[in-house]
Amino acid sequence: MxxxxxxxxxxxxxxxxxxxxxxxxxxxxxxxxxxxxxxxxxxxxxxxxxxxxxxxxxxxxxxxxxxxxxxxxxxxxxxxxxxxxxxxxxxxxxxxxxxxxxxxxxxxxxxxxxxxxxxxxxxxxxxxxxxxxxxxxxxxxxxxxxxxxxxxxxxxxxxxxxxxxxxxxxxxxxxxxxxxxxxxxxxxxxxxxxxxxxxxxxxxxxxxxxxxxxxxxxxxxxxxxxxxxxxxxxxxxxxxxxxxxxxxxxxxNSNSYVGLGPSAHSFNGYSRRWNIADLNKYMHLIKNKEVFYEEEILCERDIYNETIMLGLRTKNGVGLIDIEKMDKEIVRIFNQKMSNNLQLKNIYTQDGRIKVYKDKKILTDQIISDFFVI
Ligand code: SF4
Missing domain, CATH: 3.80.30.20 (tm_1862 like domain)
Known part of the structure; x- marks a missing residue:
C-alpha cells in the first residue's frame, strides 16, 4: 500500500x-x-x-x-x-x-x-x-x-x-x-x-x-x-x-509515498526525493520534461536514524527486530543507547518494541537525538 x-x-x-x-x-x-x-x-x-x-x-x-x-x-x-x-x-x-x-x-x-x-x-x-x-x-x-x-x-x-x-x-x-x-x-x-x-x-x-x-x-x-x-x-x-x-x-511506518507539486517530498523505501520549492521553475522544468527534483539515496545509518526518529514519536515505538537486521556497528551503538535510556527510565520494552514512558514524552526529541548515529 x-x-x-x-x-x-x-x-x-x-x-x-x-x-x-x-x-x-x-x-x-x-x-x-x-x-x-x-x-x-x-x-x-x-x-x-x-x-x-x-x-x-x-x-x-x-x-x-x-x-x-x-x-x-x-x-x-x-x-x-x-x-x-x-x-x-x-x-x-x-x-x-x-x-x-x-x-x-x-x-x-x-x-x-x-x-x-x-x-x-x-x-x-x-x-x-x-x-x-x-x-x-x-x-x-x-x-x-x-x-x-x-x-x-x-x-x-x-x-x-x-x-x-x-x-x-x-x-x-x-x-x-x-x-x-x-x-x-x-x-x-x-x-x-x-x-x-x-x-x-x-x-x-x-x-x-x-x-x-x-x-x-x-x-x-x-x-x-x-x-x-x-x-x-x-x-x-x-x-x-x-x-x-x-x-x-x-x-x-516508512511506507512508500509519492509527493507531487512544488516542494513535495517522496519516499520509496531506499531514497528520498524532494521537488524544487519554486513554482515558476517547477512549471518550467515539468513543461520541458527536465529534472524538477533532488534525490538522496539513504544509507543504512540514515535508515536507522529515521526508524528511530519516526518510531519513538509514536505510541507503537520502534521494533527491535527492525534494528537487529541492520549493520553490526549500528546495532552495537543502539544496544548501548538502549541500555542507558532504560536505566534512566526514559524508555521501556514491550512486545519486542522500545517505547518512551508517558511522563518522558515531552523529552522525546532529546531521547531521539541520543539514539542517533552520526
Ligand atoms: S501560511 Fe498558509 S500554509 Fe502556512 S500555516 Fe498559514 S495557511 Fe497554512
Missing part, C-alpha cells in the same frame, strides 16, 4: 510562524494545475503494483483551489494510479474558505477526511499568528463540515506560543474537544528561519517560551485529550478510537 501527497502552494496570507512553501496573491492557478497533472502523468509508473490507500491534499492552502481544479487533478490521479483501494482521502482546509456549498462539493468529489487549520480558539492569539479567521468562524466551519456529512475531521492546534497563558491554552483545548471532532494534531511552535516570527525573535520583539511552560502546556494537552477519550498515538497527534490518520501513520 502506498500514499500520495499533493502540495498546493498557495495561501491568502502568510502566517507569522509558517515556513511551508507557499505563495500569496496568485489569482490564476490554472498553469499550476496543468503542471501538476503533467507531473502525475510523468510519475505514473512509480506506484506500479502498489495500490494507493491514502491521498492527502496539503499545502499551502488546498481550499483556495476551485472545484474544477480538483476535478482535473483527481481525474489525472485516477488515470495514473490504482485508487481502487483508497481508504482515506484528506484535504487540508482553512476555516475562512468554508461554506456549505463548497463542503458539499468536496464531499461529492470523494474527500472523506478534513484537516482544518484552526491553531487556536483565542482571537488575540489568532491575530498574533496572522491567521485570517477568528474563533467564531472556526467553530462555524467545523459545524458546517459536520452538517455536510464529514464524520472524520481533524483540527490543528499550536502551543508553545509566546505569551500564551495556561488558561488560554486550556480554553482552546476545551473548545476543540467540545466540537466533537475525531482527531486533533497539536504542535509545539518552532520558530524557523525565514519566518516573520524569526525576525521578531531576532529583534527581541517576541521571546521563545520557557521549557517549564512548554512542559506544563504539553501535560495539560495530554491530560485533557486522554480524559476526553483521545489516544495520544503520536507525540503531536490524538485520535478517537479508529480515527488515527492513515496517511501520516504510513509516513511513520
Amino acid at each position: 502506498a500514499g500520495i501527497y499533493i502540495h498546493i502552494p498557495f495561501c491568502m496570507q502568510k502566517c507569522g510562524y509558517c515556513d511551508f512553501y507557499s505563495l500569496v496573491g496568485l489569482s490564476d492557478k490554472s498553469e499550476f494545475v496543468k503542471a501538476l497533472c503533467a507531473e502525475i502523468d510523468l510519475r505514473k509508473d512509480e506506484l506500479i503494483n502498489q495500490p494507493v490507500n491514502t491521498v492527502y491534499f496539503g499545502g499551502g492552502t488546498p481550499s483556495v483551489l476551485k472545484i474544477a481544479d480538483f476535478e482535473c487533478i483527481i481525474l489525472a490521479l485516477e488515470e495514473a494510479y490504482d485508487l481502487s483501494s483508497l481508504q482515506e482521502f484528506t484535504i487540508e482546509v482553512n476555516p475562512d474558505d468554508m461554506n456549505l456549498e463548497f463542503l458539499n462539493e468536496l464531499k461529492h468529489l470523494g474527500f472523506n477526511r478534513l484537516s482544518m487549520g484552526i491553531q487556536s480558539f483565542n482571537d488575540r492569539i489568532l491575530t498574533f499568528m496572522n491567521r485570517r479567521h477568528n474563533a467564531k468562524e472556526a467553530v462555524k466551519a467545523v459545524k458546517m463540515a459536520q452538517i455536510a456529512g464529514f464524520d472524520n475531521i481533524s483540527i490543528d492546534l499550536i502551543y508553545g506560543i509566546p505569551d500564551m497563558s495556561l488558561m488560554e491554552w486550556k480554553n482552546s483545548i476545551d473548545s476543540a474537544i467540545a466540537l466533537q471532532v475525531q482527531h486533533i494534531s497539536a504542535y509545539h511552535l518552532t520558530i524557523e528561519p525565514g519566518t516573520v516570527f524569526y525576525k521578531k525573535l531576532k529583534l527581541n520583539i517576541i521571546h521563545e517560551v520557557e521549557d517549564k511552560n512548554s512542559i506544563a502546556q504539553y501535560n495539560i494537552l495530554i491530560d485533557k485529550f486522554n480524559q476526553a477519550g483521545f489516544d495520544d498515538y503520536e507525540i503531536s497527534n490524538f485520535s478517537l478510537p479508529g480515527y488515527q490518520s492513515k496517511h501520516n501513520s504510513s509516513y511513520w
Whole structure:
C-alpha cells in the first residue's frame, strides 16, 4: 500500500510562524494545475503494483483551489494510479474558505477526511499568528463540515506560543474537544528561519517560551485529550478510537509515498526525493520534461536514524527486530543507547518494541537525538 501527497502552494496570507512553501496573491492557478497533472502523468509508473490507500491534499492552502481544479487533478490521479483501494482521502482546509456549498462539493468529489487549520480558539492569539479567521468562524466551519456529512475531521492546534497563558491554552483545548471532532494534531511552535516570527525573535520583539511552560502546556494537552477519550498515538497527534490518520501513520511506518507539486517530498523505501520549492521553475522544468527534483539515496545509518526518529514519536515505538537486521556497528551503538535510556527510565520494552514512558514524552526529541548515529 502506498500514499500520495499533493502540495498546493498557495495561501491568502502568510502566517507569522509558517515556513511551508507557499505563495500569496496568485489569482490564476490554472498553469499550476496543468503542471501538476503533467507531473502525475510523468510519475505514473512509480506506484506500479502498489495500490494507493491514502491521498492527502496539503499545502499551502488546498481550499483556495476551485472545484474544477480538483476535478482535473483527481481525474489525472485516477488515470495514473490504482485508487481502487483508497481508504482515506484528506484535504487540508482553512476555516475562512468554508461554506456549505463548497463542503458539499468536496464531499461529492470523494474527500472523506478534513484537516482544518484552526491553531487556536483565542482571537488575540489568532491575530498574533496572522491567521485570517477568528474563533467564531472556526467553530462555524467545523459545524458546517459536520452538517455536510464529514464524520472524520481533524483540527490543528499550536502551543508553545509566546505569551500564551495556561488558561488560554486550556480554553482552546476545551473548545476543540467540545466540537466533537475525531482527531486533533497539536504542535509545539518552532520558530524557523525565514519566518516573520524569526525576525521578531531576532529583534527581541517576541521571546521563545520557557521549557517549564512548554512542559506544563504539553501535560495539560495530554491530560485533557486522554480524559476526553483521545489516544495520544503520536507525540503531536490524538485520535478517537479508529480515527488515527492513515496517511501520516504510513509516513511513520516508512511506507512508500509519492509527493507531487512544488516542494513535495517522496519516499520509496531506499531514497528520498524532494521537488524544487519554486513554482515558476517547477512549471518550467515539468513543461520541458527536465529534472524538477533532488534525490538522496539513504544509507543504512540514515535508515536507522529515521526508524528511530519516526518510531519513538509514536505510541507503537520502534521494533527491535527492525534494528537487529541492520549493520553490526549500528546495532552495537543502539544496544548501548538502549541500555542507558532504560536505566534512566526514559524508555521501556514491550512486545519486542522500545517505547518512551508517558511522563518522558515531552523529552522525546532529546531521547531521539541520543539514539542517533552520526
Ligand atoms: S500555516 Fe497554512 S495557511 Fe498559514 S501560511 Fe502556512 S500554509 Fe498558509
